[in-house]
Amino acid sequence: MQVPDSPREPLLEPANEPLREPARLVSRRAVAMWTVDALLGMAVLLAGQVAWWWFDRGNTFWHWVVAAAWLVLGGAYVIVMPRWRYRVHRWEATAEAIYTQRGWLNQERRIAPVSRVQTVDLQRGPVAQLFRLASVTVTTASAAGPLRIEGLDVTEARELVDVLTAAAVAEPGDAT
Template sequence: MQLREPAHLVSPRAIRMWTVEAVLGALFLGAAQLGWWFLDDAPDRTLHVVVGALWLLLSAAYAIGMPRWRYRVHRWEATPHAIYTQTGWFNQERRIAPLSRVQTVDLERGPLAQLFGLATVTVTTASAAGALEIVGLEVGVARELVDTLTSAAVAEKGDAT
């Protein structure tokens, strides 16, 4: 039997958020590259130009490709008995957590998520594998999911251990 993909994609706005995160990371690395340029007193700048060109090319490819790839992969689904996630972009992971194992359900909105009207739902379970995270949900969907999972987990007869 093959495990099917979860039913729901994250918000399409997650693509823009992940793109901005990638660009901000690239700018940070670009600042380091620029610092190296000014601190290095070597007369030949060929290495700087080559590294800078590679950095620019790889940063652009990452900022364009990674968010779209992640959007195609990231999925989630909540059933009356379990929460099911699929995440990653290079390393992809599918996880199912029975509601009887849910310990906490959290909603988080960092500055970029707030800018794009998005949120992350984190479901902590009694599992050594760690929490399940659903990144890039619209705020309304995230709040509804938190309410649904909290109510369902409270109603479960399991002991979350």
């Protein structure tokens, strides 16, 4: 005996507004920053390749195979990854929540209510400073860890830190 398909009841009532991507893009200069970061990482691998070649002068066939693979894969990484990340990375802050979307191979979308914000930090590493960029990290009362927005123009990042800090301070309670 076959049970006819019955329409499933929705788990939750539909919201007034559908879930959407965060609206704001990171700075276009983030592509250059991520490219330089990737090139620096490739330089470390190149140094390892050169050291291996120097200390193991035996079978040069494998040196050439690894060097060719490194060149092709490393080149693809340096060219593709920054542009892909730029297309994925988005953020938005409203009076109610902070929305982030990030990653390139493993993509993550997070939403944190402003009422859960504990700290707001601004970071600028050497490469980010070169491109006048910054990252904002929002620590919340969440087991998933902090939200991070990378590649923001430094002025925009400072404004975001000020706005989120003011919103978190204005929220009653202890963000837990």
